[in-house]
Amino acid sequence: xxxxxxxxxxxxxxxxxxxxxxxxxxxxxxxxxxxxxxxxxxxxxxxxxxxxxxxxxxxxxxxxxxxxxxxxxxxxxxxxxxxxxxxxxxxxxxxxxxxxxxxxxxxxxxxxxxxxxxxxxxxxxxxxxxxxxxxxxxxxxxxxxxxxxxxxxxxxxxxxxxxxxxxxxxxxxxxxxxxxxxxxxxxxxxxxxxxxxxxxxxxxxxxxxxxxxxxxxxxxxxxxxxxxxxxxxxxxxxxxxxxxxxxxxxxxxxxxxxxxxxxxxxxxxxxxxxxxxxxxxxxxxxxxxxxxxxxxxxxxxxxxxxxxxxxxxxxxxxxxxxxxxxxxxxxxxxxxxxxxxxxxxxxxxxxxxxxxxxxxxxxxxxxxxxxxxxxxxxxxxxxxxxxxxxxxxxxxxxxxxxxxxxxxxxxxxxxxxxxxxxxxxxxxxxxxxxxxxxxxxxxxxxxxxxxxxxxxxxxxxxxxx
Ligand code: SAH
Ligand code: SF4
Ligand code: F3S
Numbered sequence: 001x002x003x004x005x006x007x008x009x010x011x012x013x014x015x016x017x018x019x020x021x022x023x024x025x026x027x028x029x030x031x032x033x034x035x036x037x038x039x040x041x042x043x044x045x046x047x048x049x050x051x052x053x054x055x056x057x058x059x060x061x062x063x064x065x066x067x068x069x070x071x072x073x074x075x076x077x078x079x080x081x082x083x084x085x086x087x088x089x090x091x092x093x094x095x096x097x098x099x100x101x102x103x104x105x106x107x108x109x110x111x112x113x114x115x116x117x118x119x120x121x122x123x124x125x126x127x128x129x130x131x132x133x134x135x136x137x138x139x140x141x142x143x144x145x146x147x148x149x150x151x152x153x154x155x156x157x158x159x160x161x162x163x164x165x166x167x168x169x170x171x172x173x174x175x176x177x178x179x180x181x182x183x184x185x186x187x188x189x190x191x192x193x194x195x196x197x198x199x200x201x202x203x204x205x206x207x208x209x210x211x212x213x214x215x216x217x218x219x220x221x222x223x224x225x226x227x228x229x230x231x232x233x234x235x236x237x238x239x240x241x242x243x244x245x246x247x248x249x250x251x252x253x254x255x256x257x258x259x260x261x262x263x264x265x266x267x268x269x270x271x272x273x274x275x276x277x278x279x280x281x282x283x284x285x286x287x288x289x290x291x292x293x294x295x296x297x298x299x300x301x302x303x304x305x306x307x308x309x310x311x312x313x314x315x316x317x318x319x320x321x322x323x324x325x326x327x328x329x330x331x332x333x334x335x336x337x338x339x340x341x342x343x344x345x346x347x348x349x350x351x352x353x354x355x356x357x358x359x360x361x362x363x364x365x366x367x368x369x370x371x372x373x374x375x376x377x378x379x380x381x382x383x384x385x386x387x388x389x390x391x392x393x394x395x396x397x398x399x400x401x402x403x404x405x406x407x408x409x410x411x412x413x414x415x416x417x418x419x420x421x422x423x424x425x426x427x428x429x430x431x432x433x434x435x436x437x438x439x440x441x442x443x444x445x446x447x448x449x450x451x452x453x454x455x456x457x458x459x460x461x462x463x464x465x
Contacts, residue, residue: 107133112134117154409444
């Protein structure tokens with residue numbers, strides 16, 4: 001077992017000290033704007049960053065161009081994510097020319113990538129601060145140095161990572177919250193850069209998770225999503241994920257979700273939890289990546305197609321109406337047409353509610369980057385189009401089958417397109433739009449589904465006994 005370093009106590013106090021110093025500076029940025037890329041981990045990290053910046057006396061500013069401090073929380077899981085991040089940063093150079101006082105900060109997974117900090121320093125000297133995923137909690141100290149020394153600060157730690165407890169947080173939503181239960185990943189799927197930029201797996205203590213969840217319940221949060229790259233390998237305090245889930249369920253939050261699950265570690269207990277826990281939503285994101293055993297082996301996924309299908313059957317026998325979603329990579333190095341068609345047939349067999357589909361993207365430093373990849377880009381793009389079309393048909397059929405049902409919707413937002421409409425999700429995770437006003441946001445509302453579109457449902461509010 002790796003040694004786990006928990007940051008709290010003294011180090012936390014030291015950072016609070018820096019935050020107070022920044023706050024008392026006469027010349028300091030007054031407002032901030034965070035651009036978050038990538039997954040829910042980054043969204044949750046951005047909430048922590050917002051919390052720290054608020055402690056330093058800064059206020060959120062909606063318009064990026066107007067903010068005194070602009071922070072990019074980056075992703076590098078695929079090349080286009082990285083290009084988007086870099087493209088944005090270059091654009092900021094212009095802004096900095098107009099407003100030389102603004103501060104530009106880059107954090108997150110791309111900043112943590114091997115060699116990237118140096119590259120940023122050399123190629124983009126106008127960036128004021130670069131920090132990685134393992135030292136996010138030291139933002140107050142870094143910002144203090146940037147302001148005091150008026151020199152760029154570039155600090156990316158190589159350590160496998162720490163767990164920082166007790167950091168401030170400014171949540172993006174009042175009614176739905178992310179709670180980290182673990183950090184990092186040990187799986188080293190051959191295509192994936194995440195283990196290199198997020199470090200080794202480390203689980204929070206169950207009590208720390210439960211305390212955070214309890215506070216959220218007390219604040220009236222309606223939905224908690226537990227987060228980890230692979231929640232199924234959670235081992236906090238020696239306990240397993242299903243056990244933690246059970247204890248969160250007892251806190252009484254109306255809706256519990258979690259992500260992400262790795263099929264190889266999906267336990268019997270977790271499957272059983274779908275039949276037993278009152279607040280666990282009937283929904284599971286279970287990335288399959290491919291439907292062919294040779295490709296799965298080359299990906300180092302450590303399960304077979306048969307084992308995956310067996311898991312789906314067992315989940316459905318416990319919870320017949322469970323909503324399933326997945327991630328699929330098309331065009332992994334060496335993937336043949338027949339192997340790709342195995343993915344199509346798996347999709348047909350499982351009938352996922354939805355699927356996130358990606359063309360394989362080569363990431364430097366990963367195993368797959370060494371594998372010969374001679375499938376033309378054009379072929380990969382044709383394959384993904386076939387997959388997307390197939391999944392679209394299945395999604396539409398599943399949505400159509402919801403018409404006439406009565407569901408509870410957690411209202412998230414007012415519709416951007418239709419005035420007087422609001423939208424939110426059913427327990428299974430389908431988006432429903434129905435007539436209503438902003439006062440419904442954050443509430444659980446009973447709705448009858450009246451029609452199905454391509455990606456969403458429409459409904460009307462109902463009153464029940
Ligand atoms: N920890 C999560 C996923 C994190 S990345 C899990 O294991 O499920 C989210 C998704 O991005 C992955 O499921 C995979 O489908 C996709 N992905 C990761 N690396 C990729 C790469 N190099 N090219 C294309 N897609 C990739
Ligand atoms: Fe990447 Fe695999 Fe870890 Fe998910 S489980 S983060 S895909 S290495
Ligand atoms: Fe991207 Fe990092 Fe998440 S690489 S997908 S933001 S863990």
